[in-house]
Amino acid sequence: MTPIIRPDWWLPESAATDESIYRNRREILKALGIGSVGAGLALSGGLPAGADTSDLYPVDRNPSYAATLNGRPMTSYEIATTYNNYYEFGTSKKVSANAQKLTTEPWPIEIGGLVNNPMTLDFEDLVRKMPLEERVYRLRCVEAWSMVVPWSGFPLRELVKMADPTSDAKYVKLTSFLRPDEARQQYRSRWPFPYVEGLELAEATNDLAFMVTGLYGEPLPKQNGAPMRLTVPWKYGFKHNKGITRIDFVAEKPTTFWMTAGPAEYGFFANVNPEVPHRRWSQATERDIGRRGQQMETQLYNGYAAQVESLYTGRDSGRDIFF
Ligand code: MTE
Secondary structure (H helix, E strand, O other): OOOOOOOOOOOOOOOOOOOOOOOOOOHHHHOEEEEEHHHHHHHOOOOOHHHHHHHHHOOOEEEHHHHOOOOOOOHHHHHHOOOOOOOOOOOOOOOOOHHOOOOOOOOOEEEEEEEEEOOOEEEHHHHHHOEEEEEEEEEOOOEEEEEEEEEEEEEHHHHHHHHOOOOOOHHHHHHHEEOOOOHHHHHHHOOOOOOOOEEEEHOOOOOOEEEEEEEOOOEEEEHHOOEEEEEEEOOOHOOOOOOOOEEEEOOOOOOOOHHHHHOOOOOOEEEOOOOOOOOOOOEEEEEHHHOOOOOEEOOOHOOOOHHHHHHHHOOOOOOOHOH
């Protein structure tokens, strides 16, 4: 990833959005018949994404994933939707306006590779099949900032079950859209688009691996990866690819976007570890963008060690699984 050139004190002052406020706001808009179009515009100042699925939200929170760790507040909707990484739309954090150019309806998704049930279906059909829930997760970017947000979505494991991988499938490869007419950086830049990420099959079926379709009780805004993005909260944020259009089950480890763009700096696993520095900066601490960049100590596996440590037992605990 490019060096961090932007200090984080430019962030607007903002308190976390109290849960009762965002839930009420959503229910009131629904009752008024304004729905997601009005709500999205009112909340983000941008065009809403996935208006056809707005009736699905808000969804019930799964209390097993509600802990924010040490009483840390959730990051406000305003900050979570205006401080983003989305290289298809630019390399600054202010990509939300550009990202509105992405057409997200229709959004065909292909599921294929080593599976018994290959399929192509529209995002709307997929999301309506899936058991939706809300989870509050921490997100730790490799650039040493972090936030806490309530995502809506479904466990990736449910999609894996539906695809029914064969015994040869060892990895899941997730590919984002390639539409240079809408994402001009895909024409201009030297980056190896489309954005690709990957997980071992056991990682993809871990309880925490979550396919995100909403945020703060709303369909996912475009700048956050509409209509569908991944979150694997024990790994650095660059593993969480946005705008996913293809999911393949494969035998070989996929080469990811960042493994191609910066092979000396980014590996496949990217598990959060405060003791393993990036080649150009420390990972020991992080700046909480929801609290005006307040410094915090980074936790092993971003605080999710109990849930994921067993995925890596018996492996080299050095740079391998943390790079
Ligand atoms: N997905 C795509 N397609 N393109 C990107 O540039 N950036 C990643 C990830 N997913 C990125 C992406 C990085 S580096 C981070 S930290 C998270 O998105 C940021 O997610 P957020 O903007 O919702 O906070």
